[in-house]
Amino acid sequence: MSLKDICSNCGTSYKEIMRTGFVGCEECYRSIQPLTENVRELFDGKMHSGRSPK
Ligand SMILES: [Zn+2]
Numbered sequence: 001m002s003l004k005d006i007c008s009n010c011g012t013s014y015k016e017i018m019r020t021g022f023v024g025c026e027e028c029y030r031s032i033q034p035l036t037e038n039v040r041e042l043f044d045g046k047m048h049s050g051r052s053p054k
Pocket residue numbers: 007008009010011012023024025026027028029
């Protein structure tokens with residue numbers, strides 16, 4: 001019932017990823033709920049770094 005914080009594919013935990021900054025596999029993004037939201041924010045700036053200034 002609680003949110004998943006460990007990848008079911010590689011077993012990497014959310015805390016580990018936040019500490020190291022590396023995900024274990026692509027599945028981490030899909031299976032770890034807290035990660036999906038945090039990663040979205042983390043990578044949002046990088047992915048849109050080419051955005052034109054206002
Ligand atoms: Zn994984």
